[in-house]
Amino acid sequence: MKRITRPLFAALASLALAMPALAEPLSLKELSTYLNSLGTVRADFVQTNDDGSKSSGRLTIKRPGRMRLEYGGANDALVLGSGGQVAIFDPGSNEPPYRFPMSKSPLSIILARNVDLTTARMVVSHKEVNGDTVVRAQDPSHPEYGSIDLIFGDRPVLKAWVVNDDGGGRTTVQLTKMSLGGSVGDGTFNISAEARRRGTPID
Numbered sequence: 659m660k661r662i663t664r665p666l667f668a669a670l671a672s673l674a675l676a677m678p679a680l681a682e683p684l685s686l687k688e689l690s691t692y693l694n695s696l697g698t699v700r701a702d703f704v705q706t707n708d709d710g711s712k713s714s715g716r717l718t719i720k721r722p723g724r725m726r727l728e729y730g731g732a733n734d735a736l737v738l739g740s741g742g743q744v745a746i747f748d749p750g751s752n753e754p755p756y757r758f759p760m761s762k763s764p765l766s767i768i769l770a771r772n773v774d775l776t777t778a779r780m781v782v783s784h785k786e787v788n789g790d791t792v793v794r795a796q797d798p799s800h801p802e803y804g805s806i807d808l809i810f811g812d813r814p815v816l817k818a819w820v821v822n823d824d825g826g827g828r829t830t831v832q833l834t835k836m837s838l839g840g841s842v843g844d845g846t847f848n849i850s851a852e853a854r855r856r857g858t859p860i861d
Contacts, residue, residue, distance in 0.1 A: 683791040693773040701836040708827040722771035724847040740847035764806035
C-alpha cells in the first residue's frame with residue numbers, strides 16, 4: 659500500500675506546486691478610492707447592445723454627475739448626463755430628448771460624488787475573471803433600476819462596464835485610449851443648450 663500511496667502523494671504535491679495561485683480581485687476599498695480619484699475622463703468606446711449590434715464613439719466624464727456619450731458626429735445620437743438627469747438625443751426624431759432621473763440609471767454609481775462600493779448591499783458580486791476584477795453593483799434601495807458590472811484591469815483602471823436592465827437586457831461599453839485630467843467646460847454637458855443647438859424642442 660505504501661508503495662502506491664507515496665508516489666501518488668508526491669505526484670499530487672508536485673502538481674499543486676506547479677498550479678498557479680488563484681488571483682484575488684482588487685478590494686472594494688481600493689476600487690472606490692480609484693473611482694473617487696477620477697475627475698475628467700476621456701476615452702473612445704465601443705458599445706455592444708443586447709441584440710449584438712455595435713456602435714462606437716467618444717466618452718467624456720466630469721465627476722461628479724456629468725457624462726457625455728457621443729455616437730459619431732455633432733448631430734448624431736448623444737447621451738448627456740448632468741443636473742441629476744440623463745437625456746437621450748435621437749437624430750432621427752424632432753421630439754424632445756428622452757429624459758429620466760440619473761438616480762434611476764446604474765451609471766449614477768460611477769458618477770456619484772462619493773463612491774463607496776463597501777456600502778451595505780450595494781455590491782451583488784465581486785470576483786476575479788481572467789485577470790480582471792468584476793464588480794456588480796446596484797442601488798440597494800432600488801434594485802428595480804438594474805445593475806452595472808464594472809470591469810477593472812490592473813493598477814486599477816476602468817476597462818468597461820455592462821448595464822443590466824430590469825428586463826434582462828445587457829449593454830456593454832468597452833473603453834480604449836483613456837486619458838485623465840484636463841479641463842472640460844460644464845456647457846459640454848448642458849442638456850438645454852444641446853437641445854437649442856440642435857433646434858430640438860425641450861419640455
